[in-house]
Amino acid sequence: MYLCDMEMLDILIIGGGPIGLNCALEARKHHLDYLIIEKGTIVNSLYNYPLYMKFFSTAEKLEIGEIPFISAATKPGRQEALEYYQGITRQKGLNIHLYEKVLNVLRHDGYFQIKTTKTSYQAKNVIIATGFYDIPNLMEIPGEELPKVKHYYTEPYPYAQQKIVVVGSSNSAVDAALETYRKGAEVTMIIRHAEISPNVKYWVKPDIENRIAEGSIKAHFHSALVEIKEHSVIFGDENGILQEIDNDFVLAMTGYLPDFDFLKNSGIELQGDCLNPFYHPETMETNVKNLYLAGVVCGGKDTHLWFIENSRIHAEMIVNDIISKSN
CATH class of the missing domain: 3.50.50.60 (FAD/NAD(P)-binding domain)
Known part of the structure; x- marks a missing residue:
């Protein structure tokens, strides 16, 4: 009442x-x-x-x-x-x-x-x-409005056997990368900084760093997305060199x-x-x-x-x- x-x-x-x-x-x-x-x-x-x-x-x-x-x-x-x-x-x-x-x-x-x-x-x-x-803290880039772009992540099952780009290196990004990888996704992380965030949970940080080191999860540091297309994304590094990779979903864990x-x-x-x-x-x-x-x-x-x-x-x-x- x-x-x-x-x-x-x-x-x-x-x-x-x-x-x-x-x-x-x-x-x-x-x-x-x-x-x-x-x-x-x-x-x-x-x-x-x-x-x-x-x-x-x-x-x-x-x-x-x-x-x-x-x-x-x-x-x-x-x-x-x-x-x-x-x-x-x-x-x-x-x-x-x-x-x-x-x-x-x-x-x-x-x-x-x-x-x-x-x-x-x-x-x-x-x-x-x-x-x-x-x-969500938007990236404000072309294609961010596409349905394949998710600013919230709940569970890994929808992304099984899909090409996933995870944006960010905080706890939410690391959790999404590890969980989707373990359900069969092909995971690429796009990270603005030189390393995984030091604020990542201490029991998770070695896991993501080891998966990156062995190549199970790809990571591009000093990089940022510049455009999202229906079946691919374009990102650039600190030198302005652009790369385009195939992609099914973007998990924008940008805060x-x-x-x-x-x-x-x-x-x-x-x-x-x-x-x-x-x-x-x-x-x-x-x-x-x-x-x-x-x-x-x-x-x-x-x-x-x-x-x-x-x-x-x-x-x-x-x-x-x-x-x-x-x-």
Whole structure:
């Protein structure tokens, strides 16, 4: 049942990921009226992760609300995380509206009007905890719009016995390359840098480097795609020399970005080349009074700056600031 448009919430939380849920738990602990608005399912970004993904973090570093995360494996996977976070939402009866997208956040005199695809709400405070997984970082090259180009990777089976180009050298690119190779794909990696990213999970990095060294997976370093065709791709190296190779699918694991237009339209200042949103590091409040940021969205284009484990504290910081203002 939806709240009446005239009811004033203490906090409206945009985003039902782990950090958004943690903000709700913190608000609930202090008896504040809150609501989470999530455009997909609970922890929607995790739901869209590759099916067999393993977290870099151990289970205890993914915990929220002081609720134990029990995992049989040292590194929990996607399904365990979904069970954990969705289980918390059920068990705690968190107030969350799913499959409802926030369209805009407008500040009025002392409160916010929040319009969604279903209705509108009023809140004294708003927390944006939207993550970054919904907008692909496009290569902006000819042919990127072709159906064979995928910016999201879930599982290797569709690519069996196909010629695959994987763009990038981060964890997502390495996982896609190794998994599709082991299901019979002919894999070529196109990598801008001189080596596989040093941030790749330590138990996976030797695997991809050995597969490249033995020639099982081809890798072109200091290279970039310049055009994608229906049955081939063209890439160039640092000297501008172009090569064309046969290709069935392109897995463009080029990363993702926060919704900068939404942040700007909410009145938040974006700074520098990385479009870092302005916020006070002690409170997480933006330049807009009573509008807060939480989680990975705080990093702008630098989406490797914040993780679940180091941004869990944002919930407590924000709620403490809200309570201090009301005293």
